[in-house]
Amino acid sequence: MIAPSPKNKEIKDLGNVLLNVGAMLLSSGASTGRTRNTISRISDSFGYSSDLLISHRTIMLTISDKKNDYFFNNLKRSAPHGVNFKLLSGISRLSWQVVEEGLSVNQINVQLSRLAALKHYPxxxxxxxxxxxxxxxxxxxxxxxxxxxxxxxxxxxxxxxxxxxxxxxxxxxxxxxxxxxxxxxxxxxxxxxxxxxxxxxxxxxxxxxxxxxxxxxxxxxxxxxxxxxxxxxxxxxxxxxxxxxxxxxxxxxxxxxx
Amino acid sequence: MEFLLLTEKCIWFGLGAAGFAVLFNVPPKTLIYIAFMGAMGGFLKAILMHFDETNVIISTLCGATLIGFLSIYFAHKTHCPPPVLAIPACIPMIPGKFAYKMMIGLVNLSGNIDHDTYTQIMSETVNNGLKVVFILMSIAGGVGIPLLITRKESSKGMRLRKRS
Structure with missing residues (x-):
């Protein structure tokens, strides 16, 4: 068994966040291309390469670092589809924030839970x-x-x-x-x-x-x-x-x- | 008088777009832009229909394309992705009347009717159904094509601006 290294933990956390982002995008009415772009934009800014398989309600994601020493591979099923454009535009803005300001994984998690809690219209x-x-x-x-x-x-x-x-x-x-x-x-x-x-x-x-x-x-x-x-x-x-x-x-x- | 009627249509197109925007839960500050885009697209469609009554498909395509291009302009202004603005704005153009007539026609066709009436209803139903299909395709295409043409350019532009 390999001892958990900091790098190993980082790639695992990032992978989970990316899967969450993708599942939220798919269930709130984004097209496939938009989901793929957003996920690879975030993972590129962390310096990992990502490969995706996106179906109607499932995302399969593999991310690896440049030397292929560490990788993360997982599958997530999204919530049933319901259109929510507030979430969609929030995540799109968040992904640009990650690229520009270099948010950490924890900060992204905080932002995501804030976006998910945004209220619908009365x-x-x-x-x-x-x-x-x-x-x-x-x-x-x-x-x-x-x-x-x-x-x-x-x-x-x-x-x-x-x-x-x-x-x-x-x-x-x-x-x-x-x-x-x-x-x-x-x-x-x-x-x-x-x-x-x-x-x-x-x-x-x-x-x-x-x-x-x-x-x-x-x-x-x-x-x-x-x-x-x-x-x-x-x-x-x-x-x-x-x-x-x-x-x-x-x-x-x-x-x-x- | 004609101009007044067209302006009135604008208001209804805008209101319909805003209603669907609320149903799709868009960010509140974009509501007014979506209503404006819906009104403009509907206005173009109504004007083209005014000159050539028969060509509802081409008019819808032009209206939807205008909405597609406007959505890219307003996307930079409001920092929202273009589809968020474009999809609610073009929904009032969906041909409810033709779809309804097609549905009635299909129901009548499945009943017991003689041959002459069958032929007449059949031709009307196929006409209405084809109109529905082509209008839906031209709405989706009109909104989609400007997004696809300019999306790469705009995101590339964003990156260039940010790196320099």
Whole structure:
């Protein structure tokens, strides 16, 4: 057995930090190229060379020093995907800080835990703004004032239900289905019993707050970057989410017999 | 009057972008930039659509490309990565109406219908579905291509500035 040397401990700590950074980036909605760049930027600044294998939710990392005397090799699975751009931009800024100011591994750890503890927007604020986004989608597809009110109600209720179902730790696609079903049920009720004052646009735009924008755009940028494996997986994920939205919409259309 | 309508659309594009920015939990100080970028991209799309009603795909591509380039400018200003700004800003351009029509068409196709109606619904559904696919691709491409073209240059520029 080899006695633990200071160098050995340093490379182990650095490797663990890098895996943490990578897992946080992947789960908060970074593309594969961005994750790879950030990790190699940090490890380069410490003078180690890094090799990575990144899949949809797992990172495999090997770092070694220049003479290949010491190396670290490990695997980490990231948390389930949920978009959090505050964390993403924080880590990107942190990686430049490491390069410029030469932070130590402990300092990086402190910064990471600070970033992970950053608060989301308050719940009412999110609900309000996403409701307003739904209103603007409705207006952009030529909806009237009453349609806009219906869409606002539908979106706020749908997002609320989706968050509640998410808290119960259901499958993510089922969360999306429940959100789409609630929103289209409310908008469809308006369409069916609104005596012609509420139009089809309300139903069409009520589920738009669920669209998988981040998976689809990340899929495309991975595809151009050459990470075809991840691009296909992300694209398929976006496709299943769209399918879940469609199922929710269809279920309420079946109920109202449109 | 036309100009007023276009300006009104700008406001809605910006508001939609800001709503998605809140859902994606962006840093608070970037919200106003994202709303501005969404409004500008939407404005370009609306103007191009105004001149040529049929070409929704090319108009969306131009709007998304404008958002991509603006995101790089504002990324230097706010010290955030460009995708953080670009992704929420281009989401209001996603074609909800066409996707909905395609969905309705698919449901109708799976029912029991006679041959003539089938052909008519089929052609409408394929038309709407292809529009959805191409618009989505042009949004992703329009945002992605400026990022990919300039990302290497900008990060190289950063390094050069820092070493000297």
């Amino acid at each position: 719940r009412w604020f999110t609900l309000l703004f996403v409701g307003l986004a739904g209103v603007s989608f409705c207006r952009l597809s030529d909806g009237d004032a009453l349609d806009m009110v219906t869409v606002f109600t539908a979106t706020v209720c749908g997002l609320f239900i989706r968050q509640e179902v998410h808290k119960m730790k259901f499958n993510p696609y089922i969360c999306i289905f429940c959100g789409a079903f609630t929103a289209s049920l409310i908008a469809g009720g308006g369409l069916k019993y609104g005596m012609g004052f509420i139009h089809e646009q309300a139903l069409a735009t009520s589920v738009l707050f669920l669209i998988p924008g981040v998976p689809l755009i990340n899929s495309f940028s991975d595809m151009i970057d050459g990470n075809l494996n991840n691009a296909i997986v992300r694209g398929l994920n976006g496709f299943i989410i769209s399918f879940a939205i469609g199922m929710g919409l269809l279920t309420s259309m079946l109920i109202y017999r449109f």
